Amino acid sequence: xxxxxxxxxxxxxxxxxxxxxxxxxxxxxxxxxxxxxxxxxxxxxxxxxxxxxxxxxxxxxxxxxxxxxxxxxxxxxxxxxxxxxxxxxxxxxxxxxxxxxxxxxxxxxxxxxxxxxxxxxxxxxxxxxxxxxxxxxxxxxxxxxxxxxxxxxxxxxxxxxxxxxxxxxxxxxxxxxxxxxxxxxxxxxxxxxxxxxxxxxxxxxxxxxxxxxxxxxxxxxxxxxxxxxxxxxxxxxxxxxxxxxxxxxxxxxxxxxxxxxxxxxxxxxxxxxxxxxxxxxxxxxxxxxxxxxxxxxxxxxxxxxxxxxxxxxxxxxxxxxxxxxxxxxxxxxxxxxxxxxxx
Amino acid sequence: xxxxxxxxxxxxxxxxxxxxxxxxxxxxxxxxxxxxxxxxxxxxxxxxxxxxxxxxxxxxxxxxxxxxxxxxxxxxxxxxxxxxxxxxxxxxxxxxxxxxxxxxxxxxxxxxxxxxxxxxxxxxxxxxxxxxxxxxxxxxxxxxxxxxxxxxxxxxxxxxxxxxxxxxxxxxxxxxxxxxxxxxxxxxxxxxxxxxxxxxxxxxxxxxxxxxxxxxxxxxxxxxxxxxxxxxxxxxxxxxxxxxxxxxxxxxxxxxxxxxxxxxxxxxxxxxxxxxxxxxxxxxxxxxxxxxxxxxxxxxxxxxxxxxxxxxxxxxxxxxxxxxxxxxxxxxxxxxxxxxxxxxxxxxxxxxxxxxxxxxxxxxxxxxxxxxxxxxxxxxxxxxxxxxxxxxxxxxxxxxxxxxxxxxxxxxxxxxxxxxxxxxxxxxxxxxxxxxxxxxxxxxxxxxxxxxxxxxxxxxxxxxxxxxxxxxxxxxxxxxxxxxxxxxxxxxxxxxxxxxxxxxxxxxxxxxxxxxxxxxxxxxxxxxxxxxxxxxxxxxxxxxxxxxxxxxxxxxxxxxxxxxxxxxxxxxxxxxxxxxxxxxxxxxxxxxxxxxxxxxxxxxxxxx
Numbered sequence: 001x002x003x004x005x006x007x008x009x010x011x012x013x014x015x016x017x018x019x020x021x022x023x024x025x026x027x028x029x030x031x032x033x034x035x036x037x038x039x040x041x042x043x044x045x046x047x048x049x050x051x052x053x054x055x056x057x058x059x060x061x062x063x064x065x066x067x068x069x070x071x072x073x074x075x076x077x078x079x080x081x082x083x084x085x086x087x088x089x090x091x092x093x094x095x096x097x098x099x100x101x102x103x104x105x106x107x108x109x110x111x112x113x114x115x116x117x118x119x120x121x122x123x124x125x126x127x128x129x130x131x132x133x134x135x136x137x138x139x140x141x142x143x144x145x146x147x148x149x150x151x152x153x154x155x156x157x158x159x160x161x162x163x164x165x166x167x168x169x170x171x172x173x174x175x176x177x178x179x180x181x182x183x184x185x186x187x188x189x190x191x192x193x194x195x196x197x198x199x200x201x202x203x204x205x206x207x208x209x210x211x212x213x214x215x216x217x218x219x220x221x222x223x224x225x226x227x228x229x230x231x232x233x234x235x236x237x238x239x240x241x242x243x244x245x246x247x248x249x250x251x252x253x254x255x256x257x258x259x260x261x262x263x264x265x266x267x268x269x270x271x272x273x274x275x276x277x278x279x280x281x282x283x284x285x286x287x288x289x290x291x292x293x294x295x296x297x298x299x300x301x302x303x304x305x306x307x308x309x310x311x312x313x314x315x316x317x318x319x320x321x322x323x324x325x326x327x328x329x330x331x332x333x334x335x336x337x338x339x340x341x342x343x
Numbered sequence: 344x345x346x347x348x349x350x351x352x353x354x355x356x357x358x359x360x361x362x363x364x365x366x367x368x369x370x371x372x373x374x375x376x377x378x379x380x381x382x383x384x385x386x387x388x389x390x391x392x393x394x395x396x397x398x399x400x401x402x403x404x405x406x407x408x409x410x411x412x413x414x415x416x417x418x419x420x421x422x423x424x425x426x427x428x429x430x431x432x433x434x435x436x437x438x439x440x441x442x443x444x445x446x447x448x449x450x451x452x453x454x455x456x457x458x459x460x461x462x463x464x465x466x467x468x469x470x471x472x473x474x475x476x477x478x479x480x481x482x483x484x485x486x487x488x489x490x491x492x493x494x495x496x497x498x499x500x501x502x503x504x505x506x507x508x509x510x511x512x513x514x515x516x517x518x519x520x521x522x523x524x525x526x527x528x529x530x531x532x533x534x535x536x537x538x539x540x541x542x543x544x545x546x547x548x549x550x551x552x553x554x555x556x557x558x559x560x561x562x563x564x565x566x567x568x569x570x571x572x573x574x575x576x577x578x579x580x581x582x583x584x585x586x587x588x589x590x591x592x593x594x595x596x597x598x599x600x601x602x603x604x605x606x607x608x609x610x611x612x613x614x615x616x617x618x619x620x621x622x623x624x625x626x627x628x629x630x631x632x633x634x635x636x637x638x639x640x641x642x643x644x645x646x647x648x649x650x651x652x653x654x655x656x657x658x659x660x661x662x663x664x665x666x667x668x669x670x671x672x673x674x675x676x677x678x679x680x681x682x683x684x685x686x687x688x689x690x691x692x693x694x695x696x697x698x699x700x701x702x703x704x705x706x707x708x709x710x711x712x713x714x715x716x717x718x719x720x721x722x723x724x725x726x727x728x729x730x731x732x733x734x735x736x737x738x739x740x741x742x743x744x745x746x747x748x749x750x751x752x753x754x755x756x757x758x759x760x761x762x763x764x765x766x767x768x769x770x771x772x773x774x775x776x777x778x779x780x781x782x783x784x785x786x787x788x789x790x791x792x793x794x795x796x797x798x799x800x801x802x803x804x805x806x807x808x809x810x811x812x813x814x815x816x817x818x819x820x821x822x823x824x825x826x827x828x829x830x831x832x833x834x835x836x837x838x839x840x841x842x843x844x845x846x847x848x849x850x851x852x853x854x855x856x857x858x859x860x861x862x863x864x865x866x867x868x869x870x871x872x873x874x875x876x877x878x879x880x881x882x883x884x885x886x887x888x889x890x891x892x893x894x895x896x897x898x899x900x901x902x903x904x905x906x907x908x909x910x911x912x913x914x915x916x917x918x919x920x921x922x923x924x925x926x927x928x929x930x931x932x933x934x935x936x937x938x939x940x941x942x943x944x945x946x947x948x949x950x951x
Contacts, residue, residue: 005421005424016875019875033804033885033888033891034804034806034807034808034885035735035804035805035806035807035884035885035891036735036807036891037733037734037735037738037807041734041807041811042732042733042734045734045739045811046732046734048815049742052818052819056822059826060826063826063827063830067827067830067834067855068830070830070834070851070852071830071833071834071835072766072833072834072835082762083762083763083765083766086760086762086763087757087763087766090756090757090760090763091757093756094753094754094756094757097749097753098749098750098753101720101724101749102746102749102750104724105723105724105727105742105745105746105749106742106746108724108727108728108730109727109732109742112663112727112728112729112730112731112732113732113734114662114664114730114731114732114733114734115731118731119664119731119926119933120663120664120665120729120730120731120925120926120933121665121729121730121926122665122666122925122926122927122928123665123666123668123725123728123729124666124667124668124669124670124923124948124949124950125668125669125670125671125672125949126668126669129721129725130669130672130718130722133717133718133721134714134717134718137713137714137717138714141710141711141713141714141756144710144756144760145706145707145710145760148706148760148761148762148763149703149706149707149761149762151762152699152702152703152706152761152762153699153703155762155765156699156702157699172616173526173617192614192615192616192621193616193621195616195621202616232696235615235616235617236519236523236526236615236616236617237517237519237520237523237526237617238517238519238520238629240694240769242769242835242837244766244835245835247765247766248765249694249765249766249768249769250694250696251694251695251696253628253629253630253695253696254519254612254613254614254615254629255612255613255614255615255625255626255627255628255629256613256628256630256696258695258696259696280851283850283851284847284848284850284851287850287851287853288847288850296847299848301846301848303837303846304837305768305769305770305837306517306769307442307512307513307517307520307839308520309442309520309526309527310438310439310442310527310841311438312442312839312840312841313438313839313840313841313842313843313845314841314845314846316845316846316848
């Protein structure tokens with residue numbers, strides 16, 4: 001193998017040697033300034049820019065057509081619908097700017113390529129024009145800022161719903177543990193020095209509020225249409241709880257508690273019937289079949305989104321959205337902290 | 344101020360003449376001429392060549408990890424050849440080494456190529472040349488600046504060869520990951536070396552920046568008013584000020600991390616259980632690190648970008664044969680960008696759980712930056728309008744920069760909006776965004792600068808045809824690499840994942856990753872064209888005439904045939920006009936150098 005590399009390298013060197021030979025010879029032929037762009041060069045480069053404009057803009061739309069449907073399906077949370085709507089309007093604006101400005105740029109690059117016969121127009125400044133492209137972007141941005149902040153405030157407001165389900169997501173290298181607040185709807189205290197095999201979240205075994213807390217691994221279930229008030233903690237390094245289908249994300253920071261709330265609006269079963277999800281899963285299962293793997297069904301997934309070590313890429317957790325009744329049945333089957341760890 | 348500059352410069356002049364008398368008797372030694380040189384031209388070339396070497400290393404790293412992302416689990420013999428059995432067993436990249444490559448690729452590109460390389464090369468070359476100074480205010484500090492840079496580069500590259508591998512917590516090295524050796528192998532010796540290397544880098548950057556500021560303020564030749572300076576110099580000045588104000592914060596940030604790592608302090612650590620035991624440290628906050636890091640980190644984006652914008656302002660005006668449109672607006676927007684860059688760092692931290700109101704403030708300040716940026720983009724385009732565009736390779740890259748600045752800039756609007764950032768934060772959308780707006784724009788600016796000022800650096804011309812080929816392959820493949828990344832991000836793919844197919848939700852995106860990697864390989868080969876052209880032209884290129892691009896600025900009044908110590912053999916040139924009198928009505932040629940006195944009834948600064 002190494003021999004092949006050496007051979008390839010030698011061949012490359014020979015090829016380059018010939019290239020230089022050609023350059024040298026061609027230079028001897030025309031001793032004039034090789035480096036100065038001629039009118040032909042200018043025309044050719046101008047045309048290339050014009051061609052590039054068509055290719056680039058149409059390729060960008062082609063990508064929307066090709067890749068667009070593979071993006072995240074419709075939002076599965078209440079605030080997520082608003083995020084998506086805002087995203088849509090912002091995308092319209094930036095696509096418009098992207099297309100127009102690039103078109104004008106490349107059009108001018110072609111239109112005004114240097115000709116021997118022509119002379120540039122001396123045009124050093126124009127207050128009206130400069131005012132125009134200061135004020136117009138400022139107005140568009142004002143619109144973007146106002147709507148963005150309106151939603152931001154709503155999304156980040158503290159949960160005030162007394163019926164909200166409290167869930168704590170606890171990250172460590174390299175998996176997640178979830179804790180439900182239990183019958184009293186209160187989280188017990190935690191103390192990282194008490195972490196051991198039976199008490200993986202480091203809950204305070206003397207705090208009675210912990211006893212009814214429910215600790216689950218591998219998957220969490222959440223009820224449809226009820227606000228979920230998440231809090232996040234981390235055992236070792238910073239992780240980030242990313243639930244892309246719910247348009248939810250929050251860092252898990254050791255030594256502090258962070259929060260995020262959302263209200264699920266689409267159950268797992270419903271989402272599996274979504275057109276875009278069906279199309280995506282079909283593509284995924286086709287790839288799996290080619291590799292000889294079993295087909296799978298769509299699931300909401302929690303993933304880590306802050307670099308946290310060698311297996312950062314490998315800490316997913318399944319999220320199941322179901323009716324409140326199913327959720328309560330599932331929860332009743334889980335063990336409380338007391339039965340697991342408190343002696 | 345101009346007058347004051349003149350007297351200092353005259354003082355210099357005497358020394359120079361004195362030195363010349365000596366030259367007649369004995370030649371400068373090789374060591375003092377090429378190695379420990381205090382001449383800004385030599386130092387500039389040293390920075391450039393070091394940066395080229397670093398860029399090649401960082402680009403090869405990106406190819407290795409792109410191969411893994413496109414074809415996870417495939418065996419590539421060359422990976423084993425390059426990384427050995429420990430990191431590339433059977434030709435499969437090790438997950439820890441993947442993170443190490445991502446980390447060092449980012450570190451080298453951001454700091455060593457686009458900060459040290461870009462500012463170091465062009466500030467050094469152009470500041471004395473374009474303001475009409477004999478050299479930098481302090482040649483000695485300037486020499487130290489390069490050698491600190493060299494030492495820091497050597498340590499960073501050296502850290503690749505240690506047993507546990509180099510730093511691998513991402514170029515942002517967030518603790519606790521980077522603080523705890525138990526967290527990953529890259530947080531052992533590799534991280535220590537990273538911190539040492541970066542500390543030396545900061546020293547280099549500060550020595551350089553202080554020198555640039557002092558030189559620009561004090562050593563301008565007679566008539567070179569601030570408002571007559573070329574935009575390159577304005578860009579370098581603002582960049583240097585940003586560096587002086589922000590790099591010390593990174594140093595303290597790194598220093599506290601060093602304390603946490605080796606002295607048991609807890610600035611950034613609290614309530615941590617790792618390696619099977621609880622740590623003693625309580626009360627620190629990793630978020631403090633993020634604030635300190637991004638207080639440098641965001642101005643850093645503009646430290647990278649502004650010199651590139653300065654360079655292209657100069658090249659676009661020269662090659663459009665037109666004055667730069669809105670000279671004062673360009674200065675104003677660079678000042679505005681520089682100022683705003685200090686109050687936007689929090690937009691990197693919307694998802695850290697910081698107070699949402701604080702987040703709102705950062706949304707506001709961040710989106711404000713779009714206004715001066717838009718002004719700059721439109722001014723570039725208006726400069727092209729009704730120009731007589733000469734397509735040198737430098738001009739091609741400058742047009743490329745305007746395109747990437749706009750294309751990458753608009754996606755910044757999505758990321759700056761905290762509400763939208765929830766969906767795309769830390770995904771490939773971010774990777775696509777910053778590689779286009781900062782990576783491509785800055786590297787295009789750097790290429791443009793190299794093609795344009797190569798004759799001043801090496802007294803020879805680069806090959807035009809190879810330059811054309813280099814530009815078009817680079818331009819096409821670079822967009823091919825980074826544009827599709829936005830779609831990966833919109834599908835929720837996180838960055839810094841060793842593979843996207845470990846669980847199935849991103850399996851249907853595999854072909855996008857393959858497309859990106861193929862484009863990246865083409866882009867890498869395109870750079871071979873540049874390297875060949877660069878080194879070949881250095882020795883065999885056509886001899887450079889004095890003013891190949893018919894440009895107005897002062898560097899083109901220095902002798903073409905040889906580098907003169909002190910830049911001008913006789914008296915320093917005197918400046919009578921701004922740098923942008925191209926195609927001025929009534930003038931004989933389509934350019935009027937800054938040294939030509941104003942005619943009767945002629946107005947300076949774009950009036951006529």
